[in-house]
Structure formats: C-alpha cells, structure tokens
Amino acid sequence: MDFYNNNANILKKIDFDLFNKISKINISNNLYNIVKTRVGDYTLKIVSDDILDSYECFLHSKYNPKKEAVLFANAQIDNNVDINIVYGFGLGYHIEEMLKKIDRDKKLYVVDINLQVFKLALILRDLREVLLDNRLKLIISDDEKYIATKLKGLLIDGSKFIIHTASIKTIPNKYQDFKFVIENWNIKKSLTDKWVNLLSENLEKNKNIKCKNIGVLFNKYKNKPLIIVSAGPSLNKNKHLLHKLKGKAFVFAVGSALKPLLEIGFKPNMFCIIDPQDITYKQIEGYENLDIPLVFLDTASSYTVSKYLGPKYIACNDVNRIENKEYLIDSGGSVATAVMDIAIKFGANPIVFIGQDLAYTNNEHHAKGDMYGEEKKVKNLPNMRKIIGQNGEVLNTTLGLLSFKYWIENKIKDTPDVEFINCTEGGVFIKGCKHMKLDYFIKNYISLKGK
Template structure:
C-alpha cells in the first residue's frame, strides 16, 4: 500500500500496485463498503472503455469526475492531441495529491477539488461557450456516484446550470437577430438629448437603495416603502406599484428589446430611465423622462465614437438595476419583490395590474417540465423555472464578486433564498435606514455639444463596405485553400497553401482592425453558430490530415460569406433609419 487511508466526508482511499508492472489500482471505502475504482487487472485498458472517442472531435472538452490516476487523461491526450481541454473534479484534495504524486498532470488539465463551488463555477464559465457547448463530454470514473453522491449532485447541477444559461443566451441571440442593430441605430438618434450616467458613478456612497421587482411577495411589504428615504430603482411594471402608495421611483430600468415591453410601463414614461442602447425603441421613441443610455457591448463607440458606461446584466431588468445601484456607490442594496420563483401559483405582484391565469401556472408546476425545487427564503423549498434559476445564479455570482464592504439585503420575505444576502423583513430595513436621506439627483446632458449623427453613420457605412470587400476576398482565399487540400499535389500544393495562408493571415488582421464586431454580432452569430458547431468543419479523429483541412477551410469560406451578408444587413438597417429621419423632416444633419 502506497497511501494511508485519508477520510473525506466518510470516504477513505487506498492506492496500491496493480497486476500490471508500473500501473496502480485505486480503491474507495465508505461504511464498510470497499470498491476498486481502478481495477488491479489491466487498469488502463478498463478505463479506456468508459468513452467512445469516435463520437469526439479535436475540439471536444472533457469533464472527468475523478482523476483516475491520470490514465484516461493520458489516453485521450495521446489520441486527440496535447491541446485537448480536460477538467478534473476530484472531491478530495488528499486523494488528488496522492494520485498526482504518482502521475503528474499535463498542461492541458485543469483541476478542481474541495467544496468551494464558486471557484468551480468561475473555471467552467471561462471554458464553456456557445461554440463548444455541443462538444462537452462528462466522464464519470466507476463508483464515484456511489461514494460522493451529494457532492456530485451539487457539482453536476452547477455544470447543468451554466450550460442552461449559455443555451438561453444562444436562444436570445437567435430571437434578437436584426432587432439588436435596429434598436441601437434608432435609439442612437436620441443620443444628443440623453443624460450622462457616468456622472453618477460613486456619487451615492453609502446611500441605501431598494430594487423594486414585480414578484408576488411585493404585496407583503410595498406599504413600508412610504417611509423609505433612500434611492428607489424600478422595473417598468413596478413604477405603477410604487406610485400606488404615493412614492416615485428615482430610476427605472429597461433591457428588453421587444415591442411588447411598452405595455409594461402602462403609460408611466416620465421616470428617469436607464436603458440599454439596444432596448426596445418603441419605449424610447415616446419617452418623456430623462434618458440614460448604457451598454453591455461597445456598440455606440463602433457606430459613432461615443463611449457609454458599460453595465453587467444577467437577463432580467433587476440585474441592470443591481449593477446600476452598485455603480452609483449605493450601500446597502435591498431587494423586494425579487421572488425568482412561483409563490402561491403567482409570477407577479397584484399591484402590477397583471392578470395571471393561476390555474395554468398550477398545471405547469404540477407537470414539472422545466420546473425544479430550490431553497426557499423561509426555509424548505420553492419551485422555480429554468430561466428564473439562471437569473438567481447570476445575481448570486454578482454578489459574490463584489467588495465585501457592500451589503446586500433580501427583504422579499418570500420566494427563493439568494445566497450572499442578509435576510431581513423590509419593515426592519426601512426602520434601520430611514435616517439616511438621498441627495438631490442631477440629470446632466451626456454631450455638451450635439454631434452630427448622419455624418457619423455615413462614415460607419463606408467602413462596413470596406470590410465587406475584405470578407469576400477571404471567402475566395478559403475556397482556394479548400481546393488545394482536397486535391493535394505534393509538387505544387505546399507552396500554394503557404501563399494562401499568408494572405489569409493578412486579411484576418485587417478584418479584425475594422472594429465592427458588435454591430454585426447578433446577426452574424445567428448565421455562423451553425457553421462553427457543425462537425463537418471541425478536425475529426477519423479523417486524414488534408481531408480534415479541406473541411475546415470550407467552413471558413462559409463563415466569411455569413459575415459579408451580416454586414450588408447592418448597412440596410442604417440606411433605412437615415431615410426615415429625412422623410420625417427631422433636423438636417441629424443632431
């Protein structure tokens, strides 16, 4: 025996020499049960049967449950290549250290052990993305699920939550398509009258702020808001809730890109509004209150050379309000109506004047499709949807990433438990902080002098057209590369391939320097994601080198064509907006 048994949550282990010289066996023990995770007989051969590499490609990312003496990692690295991404979850640090002492890790392996799942979440979030989400293979070493049942339940649930969030992002991109650039261009026409949100950065140090969300628990404590003297942030649909008790919101948030969002404001379009530049233009067009534009991508800088404050958002308007309050220096930041779940078969507070079919909600909860239990504010469990769970996890991660001096209070008094928050009845929160009064809020213009938007957008079109020309040449070069690989001639192809690859490198550099990624992003992603995730255009294990390269070059050709098509869609959107401005006899030039 090479390693003394070490306990981890009741599990001990032993590492011993196997029947194969130089190889080792691993045994786990718990409650008088003893099982070999790695067999004493041909340990490496038995482990390679856990996965069928024929279904993998050279972009596949592997998540191992257990290191398994590194044998399976070595096998996969040898077959696929040294750049293969492997994440290893080994519950016990002692067990991991014992294995690494025998089989050192290679640079392509990332390890996680212990119970700090925030570290695991950050690690996996940095590795999983829309382009590889279909190429993830989770491999469970034998018997780990029997010995680390609860641990693995939490770890695998975390991985599923991250993948679910990415899938929601993909679906959002598909739905937004041209809406993103249409809203950005239309809203940009209001930039000269917009206000400067950067002016508010850290201006409200230690001023309490409450975020009023529309969850059903808002009915419990809205009345106490009457005595609140700090800042009030609202979603569009809770402006009416706040006004129903004689108060007014200091800021409302807007992130939704759809036209129907107009209905949620119910005509209350005079509260200072913090809006994403790509938010629904139907609201912006008719808004009477002070407008603050912010962005989560540098679209205003790409289109018009304007720098707007960058915000972090997690899919719901409450996340925009949260980031805005933090940006402004507010402390504490308080949540009410932030149920993030179904409380009493409701989705919304009755104060929002939304008619809900509670029978339909009850049927959905009973059906349990897309529904799961999570820890509740008041103990026990509450039911939530996959989408609401993504919002919850985002908020928890945001809180965890903030400075510890900022206090977050969940005063919802119902719904989901939000990790990282202090739970306190809103009545007590109001009593504790009512002596602090917010200062006078000033709404200063973003631009001291109006800019010529027509000229800015016409220059933007010229840049897009120049990039389009580069994309067409890149598509042609990719096509010629694909031909050379598919019809490889040892005498002339190597020289031709080298010349084409050199030209492609130069074209890629010019396309990257054009700074149009954000403008074309959503439409291009819609077209390109199917190409980029298609196995036809990835390096396959069962293809010869030149056939493999031919497929990849063909994929690149299709990607450049998709980019060119997206560029012209953006140009069309800009031209349409400029024509609209002219036909409506708006100021010439557009200012």
C-alpha cells in the same frame, strides 16, 4: 455486449490516468438503467429521485440513437473553427458521428464529469475506432477544477462549445455548481442566438435618441440608502410601506414594478428597462408621459423607449459601444441585476432588495400577475428547478432566475464595502444579504437615523 476489455486496452495506451480511474469505478444501477432500443442499440434511462430535482429521461433516443446522433452532428459541427468542444460523451453515438463530419485537420475535444456513464459506454459499445482517432481529445475527469482549467484554455477565438443537452442530466448532484455553469452557458447561447438580430435593430434605432448616459450620475448618491424594487410576487406584501421612504431613500424600480407602484400612488425615483422585446411596452402603457427618469439599455426595445416621453438615460454594457469606459455597466442578464450594478456605481449604501423573489412564490409570476397576458398561477413544467426558500419551503424557479441569484451573490461578494439587505418577504435566500422585513429596515435604518 461487453466491449470493455478491448476499449479499455486502447484507453490505457492513450490516457493511462483516465484508464486507472475508470477501472476503479462502480456503476450504480439505481441511477442508470440499460435499455435496448427498437433497432437493437443501447441507451440509458436516467433516474433521479432528488427532492429538488427528480426526473426520468433517456440519454439517447429509445428508438434509434444513431439516427439521432447523425442529426445532432449535422446541426452542431462547425468546420470553420479549428476546435469543436462538446460537453457529454454519453454512449458515444454523437461523438462517432461528429468525427465523421469534422475535417481531418480539426480537433474534437470531449468533456465529461461522469465516469460511470463513460465506463458504461466502454462496456456497451465498440468504441475502438473512436478512441484511436487522433482528432479526438478526451477531458473526462471527476475533478471539476481540472475540467474548468482545461476549458478555460480552450474557449478562445477559433473554438466552438457544443452541449449534448441530455448529458447535463448525468452530472452528479455533488457537482451542482458545475452543472449550473454548463446549463447556464447553454441557455445564454440559445438566447443570444435567438435575439441577435433584434438586439442589433434596437441598437441602431436607439442611437437616434438624444439623452445623457446614466454614467453622469455615478457617485452622485454616496452613502444614500437605495431600494431596488423588483416585481416578484412578494412585492404585494410590503409595497405599501414605500410611502414611508419618500424623500428618505432613492427608490429604483425595474420596469415591471412600475405599474404596481403607480397603482398605489407611489412614484419611484427612477425605473429601468433592458429587455429587447416590444412586449415591454405593457410596462409603461398608459403612463407614457411621466416625470420619472427611464434608464434603458442601448439594446432595449426601441419601440418601448420611443413611446416613453419622460426623461431618459441610456446605459451600455459593451466596452466596444461606449466612448467613456467609466460609464460602462455590468447588466448581469436581468433588469434587476443591471439596476443593482448601477446602484453600486451610484455609490449607494445600503442597497436594499424588495420583490426580489427569484422564484415563483405561491406559484405566481409577478406582483401584477397578468401583466403579459399569462395565467396568474405558474404551471409546474418539467424544465423547472426546485430551491429551498427563505422559510424552508420548496419553491419552483427556473435556470434563468437561479443564474440571477448566483450573479447577485457574486456581486455582493465583490462589493464588501456596501451593505446589502434583502427585505423581500418570500422567495429565495440571497447569500451575503442581511434578511429583514421592510418595516424593520425603515424603523432601524431610516427613522432612527433621521432623529
């Protein structure tokens, strides 16, 4: 089964630097087990015992890798673009099939950061025909900056980025940031594809709502303390303290935090909804006629927005859909990140987070755990991620929540003139924030300044 010499001789001619690196690579038998499939081809069993990300999975089908590859190629190749880019060489089954599907005048770029797996592909399979195909371009390197630079130049109009999902599992742990970018791209693309029609429908219907843009309030709260209230499980620990902030700080709630606050008799100054799904109506059900302003993204659920009878402000995150470009917001993908960007544009300082767990603290979904009919306790699903919490504990989270964490941290880094404080009593550690309990913040930032 050793095809290495024949494959390597070709690689040496087409990419000497890659050949040189590959020739020096040692393969870890602890991470990759070679498995013979039912049809006689080979796949790899990937084993990770990392405390935060332990799993076992197959790189290709353990039954029929070639049949699986045909299905992948049929679903992914797009001959309407000049360049198809795929992350993950794997053992090359899907690359071989993609080259069969792609037009003669098109290019297929293959990106991978795992040299061990690529070397195994050269050992286990006869890839001479694949490597000699002049439509194939390899971007295989253990230098993540090199890969990022190459990808940046390719991800333009006229290209399609495809991810061989199983190959994400082969990204070495030392490249966690790179792995996150690839995974996050994958999930965002899936969500965009899933919601594109719903977003368009909401946009058209929301155009009929007569209200001001939230941009009219930008810079109206200069140096005023602003509390962003999210609905993470830890909100239950300190939401009662918000009464002490009445009239002393601007309290801006995400939609899912509205009911937990109203149920303790506290009315926030404003709340926000950006989700396109009609299930968000549950966030306001029974409270449709409040005097609390609702900020809604122009693609948010038109049903929920129309049901709310209180004051409204519209927000937009697309430069092509807004007349006054100064009113544009950066929504960041979640309602909490959207509120954060609006808070910064308000001119608020400091900006304080509560209920921003970004993880399933105590294995719970939200402060009001059954709002959407789900079980209160989160099931430990295989696609979950692990992260170290503020107190050193291991917490369950998701790729989506991690993307919001990194977005928030980058936004903090880009906003050095604003003080950010995390008063969430649980959940993840947010870089760039001061971390303290809410009662300490009230005593030292609000009460003392009021004297």
